[in-house]
Amino acid sequence: MLNVKNQQKIQLSNQEYQNYSKQIVLENIGIQGQKRLKNAKVLIIGAGGLGCPVMIYLAVSGIGNIGIIDADKIETSNLNRQILYNKNDVKNFKVISAEKKIKIINSNCIIIKHQYRLNTENSLEILSHYDIVIDATDNFKTRYIIDKICYQLHKIYIYGAVDQFEGQIAIFNYKNGVRYKNLYTPELLLENNNCNRHGIMGIATGYTGTLQAIETIKIVLGLNKKCKNFLLVYNIIKIKNEKRKIYLKRNKNNKINKLDLSNIIFESQLNTIKSNFIIIDLRKNFDFNRKHVKKSINIPIKKFQLNETIKFIEYFKKTNYLIIYCNTLERSLIASRFLNNTGILHYILHPIQ
Template structure:
């Protein structure tokens, strides 16, 4: 439950009625919805590519209190996607520049700046003040900390992540729904995304950050359709299968099982391994040589998208089910995109 005061305690000024007039007339918002937005307290963890569009649209929508926590300073390489900043902001703390810019956009929105990184020592004190936590970080350590404290304090956790042209969004810990650790357990050995290594476009972060802002507003307003118990995956340059939803359900052991996602099924080894399947292990050769599923074939992901590889797969799966295996879900999803683009039906085998 969100700790939002009764609407009778919240008043809108004449200026606020004018500012939000176009959205107050919407059936799903109205005056009472606008008051809910004004009363809400939202923490954005990270003032980068995802955080910038999220804070802009939440502030202009009338969210009353927005906390911004980030210990980084602005660098030249940030400017292609962190749209609040310009060259005059370089070497400034992100949260300080972001606060100055957003207060000019909407002075009715209170911006609470935390010019340091979220960690295990300060997370409980900070997160306890807010109703909803938006994760716009780029490292798994921070995500597990956010997930743990949000579960402990019963806070809603809006997750977002990007890599290259792809993004993911999910709502965790909402009304006994799934949590981040249910989807990405710590034993997966996930590696942090690095924009310097993989590259990123500002459009990717912008689109994903806006989706996070949308999900946040849905939770505040209590709208029926929320990004609960599914992972939304999108690719900004694909015209086909641009957006997918992977539906999730927590089982009795507090682990989750993928129920449905277009032609993708993620399940356990015991259910998927049978005689009429071809299992392709997409890990690197040295990973495959250390440990692999019996009778599986090793085709590293770098070779999976080659035309000759695709033709070989299409030939051999005529009377078989194709199964993709990797020890990380992120690599499996990338491989899945390659196969979807070639209309190759497949399953993803992933340890849960």
């Protein structure tokens, strides 16, 4: 947790008073809050689409210690969303360019560069030096490492992920709260999957990274935590930009209910189902029309909350087993949570390779 003793020794310079004058006058921040920000040690794992807006807003807010871990070099294709960089940075290491840009934003910020990938060998030592860990990665293998080490070290884990126009964030391991593995259990075998396969808009990563930075600042300042024990899911191109909350509840023994893996089936099992069944394909119309499993109908996931969709599903479930499918298991799990909340029994068809 945050080191309160060190905070008492923190002093703000005259320049910092000027830089953060508009923040210091806020009731929820003040001088002590600004000192808390300067005293905080935050690790950002991944200096890409999510990591860039996180770094910018933490640095400009006055966070005093930022660690950056990334082994990649900047590519031209990164520039649409990795807003710290420009064409002159291409082929440079991200952590090197990021440090230079952050120092321009906040010269008092101490930057610790980790120019390598997080793994099982180095994770314990690295994470032990920070108060809060921000997940700005794009793969499940690294997230399971973050989850495990944050739990061992009692570190707060701020999760974010983006796919196309959809994003999600959550706070894990906060005050005995839920963990990442409670959302996507290791048994789902997601480690070899990558979350950034289908294209992405820079504004989507910018929005998600900004939300991660907001939650970080709220924790540092001790403000109300609104993302504890649920996953916040949203789509930036919906007309109303509606946000959905998927709660992870505790059972009677005060243990967090994990996802029910018993309802996940594989394609080979479809032929063994003797009763009638219908498959709801959650992908976009274009992907569905190109190729789909037999006995499938197309209901894109963005239409899942519509009352007409629920009435349609309830009608078909009377005479058919309901199976949902998407080419990404994480999206199927989101739809599954929604169906569970409405009391609709169903199966999940594991993504077909």
